[in-house]
Amino acid sequence: MTTKTYKRKSGRKNDELRSPILAKVGIIPNADGSAMFQIGETIAIAGVYGPKKMHPQHSQNPSKGTLRCTYNMNSFSVEDRIRPGPSRRSTEISKITEWALEPVLMIDKFPNMVIDVHINIIQADAGTRCAGINAAAMALAHAGIPMKDMVSSVAVGKMDKTIVLDLDKYEDSEFEDGEGSTDIPVSMTHAGEITHLQLDGKIKPEQLKEAIEMAKKACDEIYEVQKKALKDSLNFGGEK
Numbered sequence: 001m002t003t004k005t006y007k008r009k010s011g012r013k014n015d016e017l018r019s020p021i022l023a024k025v026g027i028i029p030n031a032d033g034s035a036m037f038q039i040g041e042t043i044a045i046a047g048v049y050g051p052k053k054m055h056p057q058h059s060q061n062p063s064k065g066t067l068r069c070t071y072n073m074n075s076f077s078v079e080d081r082i083r084p085g086p087s088r089r090s091t092e093i094s095k096i097t098e099w100a101l102e103p104v105l106m107i108d109k110f111p112n113m114v115i116d117v118h119i120n121i122i123q124a125d126a127g128t129r130c131a132g133i134n135a136a137a138m139a140l141a142h143a144g145i146p147m148k149d150m151v152s153s154v155a156v157g158k159m160d161k162t163i164v165l166d167l168d169k170y171e172d173s174e175f176e177d178g179e180g181s182t183d184i185p186v187s188m189t190h191a192g193e194i195t196h197l198q199l200d201g202k203i204k205p206e207q208l209k210e211a212i213e214m215a216k217k218a219c220d221e222i223y224e225v226q227k228k229a230l231k232d233s234l235n236f237g238g239e240k
């Protein structure tokens, strides 16, 4: 049973996404596909390069292409400067991003090739992996990579006993009352198939179900924003 004792500092309803939610496609002229996604204070940009021949040759896969994601949180993305370069966290999130996106990509059309996706977090206030996945999914579509569906991503969580949507930095890392904070980033296709789910904390199965239902509704909202941004990128100022 969900109790309603937790009151959000931000004043948001428990099932309310942060605002603004902004998306734009085609932001990096040199990339084959690109996009930005902002939710609240978190901003991600993604650039897609390829498909191109995989080098070195021994890394080539003759039966399908390789999706290679590189997640990076910029030094200036948080108040205390982050040490530049890869970390255990960025390596984990890069892998997670590949797993979240690969199920919708028709990657078997690109044997021996690699599709590189570079995700940069230029401002971070929690939920950066989800924002990165949202930006990357749009950038892949913009690059013309054949996809079976779009992927949308959001974090749900549990503050003490209350299920909430789209955790901010305080909720993600600072809230400690009662049972504390449980963070559950989820990515899903528009058809509702989950491609990624992480769970950091404790939650009962029935509350996890409730959280996933909440995430599904939110992913529908995010999908509409992604779709509009992609449509707008095709509309060269004319009627469409």
Ligand code: ADP
Residues within 6 Å of the ligand: 078, 080, 082, 089, 124, 125, 126, 127, 128, 129, 130, 169, 172, 173, 183
């Ligand atoms: P996510 O950003 O996907 O929620 P985490 O839960 O690992 O991933 O991080 C939560 C938030 O903590 C980040 O969005 C960011 O605001 C902050 N954060 C993460 N790593 C660092 C770091 N090395 N230095 C300062 N802040 C960080």
